Amino acid sequence: MCGIIGFAGDKEAVSILVEGLKRLEYRGYDSAGVAIVSPEGELQVKKSKGRLAVLESHLSEEKPLRGKIGIGHTRWATHGEANDQNAHPHVGQEGKIAVVHNGIIENYLEIKNSLIKKGIHFTSDTDTEVIVQLLEYYYKKYNNLMDAVYKVLHRIKGAYAMGILCSDCPGQMLAARKDAPLLIGYGTDGNYIASDVTALLAHTRKVTYLEDDEVAVLTADQVQIFDSDRCLAEKIIHTVAWDVAAAEKGGYSHFMLKEIMEQPEAVQKTISPRIMEGKICLEELEQAGDFLENITRIYIVACGSAYHVGMIGKYTLEKMLHIPTEACLASEFRYSEPLLGESTLVIVISQSGETLDSMAALREAKKQGAKVLSIVNVMGSSIARESDVVLYTWAGPEIAVATTKAYTTQMVLLVMFAVYYGERLQRIGEKEYGEIVNGLLQLPEKIQRVLDDVDEFQKTAAKYFNHSSVFYIGRNLDYALGLEGSLKLKEISYIHSESYAAGELKHGTISLIEPGTLVIALATYAPLIEKTLSNIVEVKSRGARVIGLATEETAPVIKDQATDLFVIPKVHPVLQPVLGVVPLQLYAYYVALNRGCDIDKPRNLAKSVTVE
Ligand code: AGP
Numbered sequence: 001m002c003g004i005i006g007f008a009g010d011k012e013a014v015s016i017l018v019e020g021l022k023r024l025e026y027r028g029y030d031s032a033g034v035a036i037v038s039p040e041g042e043l044q045v046k047k048s049k050g051r052l053a054v055l056e057s058h059l060s061e062e063k064p065l066r067g068k069i070g071i072g073h074t075r076w077a078t079h080g081e082a083n084d085q086n087a088h089p090h091v092g093q094e095g096k097i098a099v100v101h102n103g104i105i106e107n108y109l110e111i112k113n114s115l116i117k118k119g120i121h122f123t124s125d126t127d128t129e130v131i132v133q134l135l136e137y138y139y140k141k142y143n144n145l146m147d148a149v150y151k152v153l154h155r156i157k158g159a160y161a162m163g164i165l166c167s168d169c170p171g172q173m174l175a176a177r178k179d180a181p182l183l184i185g186y187g188t189d190g191n192y193i194a195s196d197v198t199a200l201l202a203h204t205r206k207v208t209y210l211e212d213d214e215v216a217v218l219t220a221d222q223v224q225i226f227d228s229d230r231c232l233a234e235k236i237i238h239t240v241a242w243d244v245a246a247a248e249k250g251g252y253s254h255f256m257l258k259e260i261m262e263q264p265e266a267v268q269k270t271i272s273p274r275i276m277e278g279k280i281c282l283e284e285l286e287q288a289g290d291f292l293e294n295i296t297r298i299y300i301v302a303c304g305s306a307y308h309v310g311m312i313g314k315y316t317l318e319k320m321l322h323i324p325t326e327a328c329l330a331s332e333f334r335y336s337e338p339l340l341g342e343s344t345l346v347i348v349i350s351q352s353g354e355t356l357d358s359m360a361a362l363r364e365a366k367k368q369g370a371k372v373l374s375i376v377n378v379m380g381s382s383i384a385r386e387s388d389v390v391l392y393t394w395a396g397p398e399i400a401v402a403t404t405k406a407y408t409t410q411m412v413l414l415v416m417f418a419v420y421y422g423e424r425l426q427r428i429g430e431k432e433y434g435e436i437v438n439g440l441l442q443l444p445e446k447i448q449r450v451l452d453d454v455d456e457f458q459k460t461a462a463k464y465f466n467h468s469s470v471f472y473i474g475r476n477l478d479y480a481l482g483l484e485g486s487l488k489l490k491e492i493s494y495i496h497s498e499s500y501a502a503g504e505l506k507h508g509t510i511s512l513i514e515p516g517t518l519v520i521a522l523a524t525y526a527p528l529i530e531k532t533l534s535n536i537v538e539v540k541s542r543g544a545r546v547i548g549l550a551t552e553e554t555a556p557v558i559k560d561q562a563t564d565l566f567v568i569p570k571v572h573p574v575l576q577p578v579l580g581v582v583p584l585q586l587y588a589y590y591v592a593l594n595r596g597c598d599i600d601k602p603r604n605l606a607k608s609v610t611v612e
Contacts, residue, residue: 002088002102002610003027003074004182005199006163008173008218009190013070014059020192020199021052021072023247026255026399027196028606029074030082034059035089035098035165036070043098043167047073047087068190068220069173071163073100076606079108080125089165090129092136093121096167099132102195103159103180104611111155131162145169149176149215150230159356159610161210163193175216180610181354181382182210184223186237191218196608197378198397201244208235209380238380247397254599256400256492260585261451264444266405267578269394270412271440278437280420288389291371292421295345298325299370301333301361302349303609305403305487306410309349309375311480313414316574320422330357331612333364340368348374349414351398351406352608353381360612362386375413377406391417400600401607402492404585407484411578412443418574439572443579446569450582453566457583460547460564461590465493467518471509472499473539474522475532481577482522485584492602493592502535515543520587523550523558524580526573536561549583551576 003024007016017034032055033047044065048054052074059065073088080086089098105111108127111134116122120133131152138148145166159179166172175182175193185192185200185207193216194200197207210216213228225233252258274281285292298317300310310327317325328336330348334357340346346365350358353376362383365372374387377395384390393409419436422428464470470489472482482499489497500509502521513519521536523529540546540561548555548562551570559565566583570576592599 002076002195003029003199004071004100004102004161004163004193004195006071006173006175006193006218007190008069008171009187009220011068011189012066013068014065016203017070017072018052018056018059019202020194021074023199023202024074024196025052026401026600026607027074027076028401028601029076031075031084031087032073033087033089034065034070034072035091035100036065036067037165037167037170038067039170041167041170043091043095043165045089045091045098047084047089049083049087069165069171071098071100071165071173078104078611079127085124086126088128090124090126090132092132094136094140097132097135097139098165099128099135100163101128101131102161102610105130105156105160106158107156131156131160135164139166145174146215146217146230149174153213153215161195171219173218175210175218177210177214178212179356179359183207184210184216184218184225186223190220191223193218197240197242198247198399201240201242201247205240206237207240207380208237209385240379242397247399254400256402256404256589256599259398259400259405260582260589262396263405263408263582264448264451266395266409267412267447268444270409271416271443274416275437275440278434280416280437282391282417282420284389284391285420291389292345292424294343295323295371296343298323298345298347299333299338300325300327300347300349301330301358301365303330303355303357305407305484306349306351306358308480308484308487309407309410309414310347311483312411312477312577313347313418315477315480316415316418319574320418320428321425322427330355330361333361338364340365340370342369342371344370346370346372348372348383348387349410350374350383351377351403351410353378353383354608354610355383356610356612359383359386375410377409401602401605402488402588402599408447408578408581412440415574416440436572436574439575442571443575446571446579447582450568450579454586456566457586458590460566461587462594463564464518464547465591465594468496469517470495470497471512471517471519472497472522473502473505473519473535474525475502475528476525477573477577478522478525478532478580481524481580481584482520484581485520485522485588488585488588489591491605492588492599493595493597494603495591502532505535505538510538510542513539513542513544517544518547519544520547520549521558521562522580523548523554524568524576526551526553529554529557533558533561549580
């Protein structure tokens with residue numbers, strides 16, 4: 001969603017801020033802005049609705065912003081429409097303090113009304129403006145910026161990551177966070193704040209994660225972090241494993257395509273360090289002692305594509321562990337009064353590790369004494385830090401809003417967990433264990449084989465990109481896979497699509513099938529192929545055009561019913577969706593390309609959803 005970058009150093013700040021904002025563009029935004037304090041204490045602000053190019057053209061046309069300390073922001077509107085006034089940074093009415101903010105201030109109206117009564121004039125519709133007006137109010141009262149910041153933090157309710165500049169303290173930048181990510185970067189030319197590590201990779205890989213209620217004070221050569229009692233906090237500086245090239249397009253026309261193509265490598269990196277001499281070794285769980293003892297119920301909690309992984313996980317975990325497992329949407333789970341306890345394992349899946357609903361579900365689980373295992377891609381993210389045990393997917397930075405390589409690596413890791421745990425519980429036979437381990441080891445090469453057929457997916461997409469509605473059907477793991485295929489298509493191509501359990505068609509949906517309706521029939525799950533075939537015949541006989549997705553084994557069964565057929569290599573059934581999703585990703589990508597959509601940054605969407 002919104003993005004923050006800040007710099008305090010020995011170089012002119014403006015280009016560093018704009019460059020940082022460009023790296024945050026992928027998160028989704030509708031306006032952008034920067035604020036810089038000159039050494040003489042002049043607070044200069046430029047902000048505008050629209051893409052960064054608009055801001056850049058203002059910056060080049062008008063008087064250059066001078067100064068080596070500044071904050072920048074990309075805004076994704078929540079309170080108040082996307083326009084110049086509502087864009088960040090916001091400045092108080094005294095013109096002394098500027099603030100950029102991610103998150104939502106829940107009690108902003110109450111604070112706003114009380115400030116209005118005190119004669120303070122507001123110029124935007126945002127919740128953020130109350131932060132800066134309140135800061136100036138307290139600053140005027142106490143004449144001390146830190147006192148003012150702590151007063152504000154006590155008064156506001158909600159989620160925030162913020163960067164603060166004050167014209168009276170021209171060498172200083174302040175930052176604070178609660179329930180929204182914020183990192184501090186330690187560079188050779190100065191120090192940084194950022195809401196996302198990708199904004200920092202060009203400057204430094206040395207970072208520390210700000211914790212809730214901490215306040216950071218940054219200058220060109222020093223970073224001090226204070227806890228909620230204003231005591232100096234001891235922080236660990238981490239080295240981020242990602243490099244800057246991993247967050248660049250590297251010759252591809254879109255990040256999404258690059259990330260689809262990176263899947264063999266991402267899967268390899270996720271698997272390789274965890275298989276030794278034919279055994280799955282999850283060190284993180286080995287070190288967690290009796291963490292997995294006496295589990296009687298499992299909930300997999302996540303949002304969007306990560307939830308679809310959870311659906312696949314439900315089938316796989318129940319089969320391998322014989323423990324009742326439910327996949328839950330995080331946004332529903334937290335309000336459904338789940339009954340949890342010491343014998344419940346809650347698995348939270350999240351690429352970003354910052355999704356607010358998933359985070360809230362995690363906290364609810366911990367509050368009720370459940371054990372929390374997370375599967376996360378971003379090291380040091382909030383979900384990773386608050387979980388009892390974390391299994392990292394080693395997918396590297398994922399920039400495109402539509403997830404691809406994070407999804408496949410999450411699936412792989414969940415299967416590895418199921419097999420590892422199944423063996424510990426002695427509920428998986430030696431033969432099946434060996435077959436799945438072999439299947440895992442073959443995955444990167446088999447994914448590559450699917451990717452090598454890219455032209456075929458491109459040609460099929462070119463034939464069907466004009467359909468206004470698409471149905472995905474499948475059974476069991478294919479049903480879960482269809483949910484992901486359908487989401488991929490709708491989020492980037494804006495085509496209406498739905499995924500149905502094929503056996504459910506007759507209970508209502510089949511009434512929507514008419515001559516020419518496009519149906520993508522997922523038929524990779526061999527144990528139910530005959531049943532899936534019947535469902536394909538049902539839609540076919542009502543005039544549907546069927547694109548089939550099958551394996552080398554199932555293709556002969558359905559080929560006569562499919563107008564077009566994608567055939568993928570066969571692998572152990574629990575791993576089949578890892579291969580099955582690749583054609584669906586490429587199909588969605590090329591349909592969106594044919595329709596001229598903004599593939600990496602689809603309308604209304606953000607990469608990481610840090611609001612409810
Ligand atoms: C999928 O393409 C989406 N970008 C979205 O559904 C995403 O998977 C969801 O918002 C969860 O994000 P997370 O994995 O970062 O928690």
